[in-house]
Amino acid sequence: MNFFSGLSRPLRAAGVALIGLAVVAAVIGGVTVLNTSGSDSENNAGPTTSGPPPSSGGPASSSAPGSSSAPPSSSSAPASSTAPSDQPGQPGQSGGQPGDQQGQPGGRPGQSGTDQQASNKWVTLRVYNNSLVKHLAEQAADDFRNQGWNVAEVSNYSEGVIPRTTAYFRPGTDEEAAAKQLAAEFGFDAQPRFEGIKKASPGVVVIVTKDYQNHTKGG
Known part of the structure; x- marks a missing residue:
């Protein structure tokens, strides 16, 4: 003997209907919970990778704003020229030693008159x-x-x-x-x-x- 045995036919029919509604409601609720859970999972899923996308053809590194390396010198300083050991006399000086008497035959050099x-x-x-x-x-x-x-x-x-x-x-x-x-x-x-x-x-x-x-x- 079950719960429905002591009930009248109309009550018994109403109880069965309520049980059916409860089952349907339970099924619908379970489906809703599953859908909601899947949607939340999809919305909360983040990208699998992090960090900036790879650069496309740009320089691997860039200088910080305001800092720039000095450009290379366009021309080097002229090399200093070395004056010859044997240089010519300075302007106003003659080639011979002081006192030489040019073109005078005989005698001793460095004397005149x-x-x-x-x-x-x-x-x-x-x-x-x-x-x-x-x-x-x-x-x-x-x-x-x-x-x-x-x-x-x-x-x-x-x-x-x-x-x-x-x-x-x-x-x-x-x-x-x-x-x-x-x-x-x-x-x-x-x-x-x-x-x-x-x-x-x-x-x-x-x-x-x-x-x-x-x-x-x-x-």
Whole structure:
């Protein structure tokens, strides 16, 4: 005997109907709960990945605003040029050393004027008589010595006749300047050595003749 046995037919029918409605309501409620649960799950599901999307062709990194690296120098500083060890003289300076006397034959370098003339007097003089006047070479030698000249030899020359008193020198040597200075002081000639005396001992060879005057030029 169940619950419906003690009820009348109308009540029994109403109870069955209520039970049916309850079952339907339960089914509908369950379906609703399932749908609601699925919708919430779909809405709450987030993306599977996080982070910014990959860049498309842009630079891998960018500088912070306001900071920029200095641009490379467009040109390097010109290299300093080294002045040659051997440089030319400065403007206003001559190529030779101070005191050099350019183009003056004989003498000692660095002297001029009176000093140059005095320096020529160290050159050896060899005085020879080519006349019949006795001791004429000795007289001329004394005159030369009195003027500061260096007379090393006094003798006679008998290998020929010399037309006039002359001082002979070897060209390109100190003898040249000395012979010309001596000749200018005493008023006679100065010439290169001739063949007969080319091999004579070094020094200015002065061959005096009867035209020799025992005084300096203008004296």
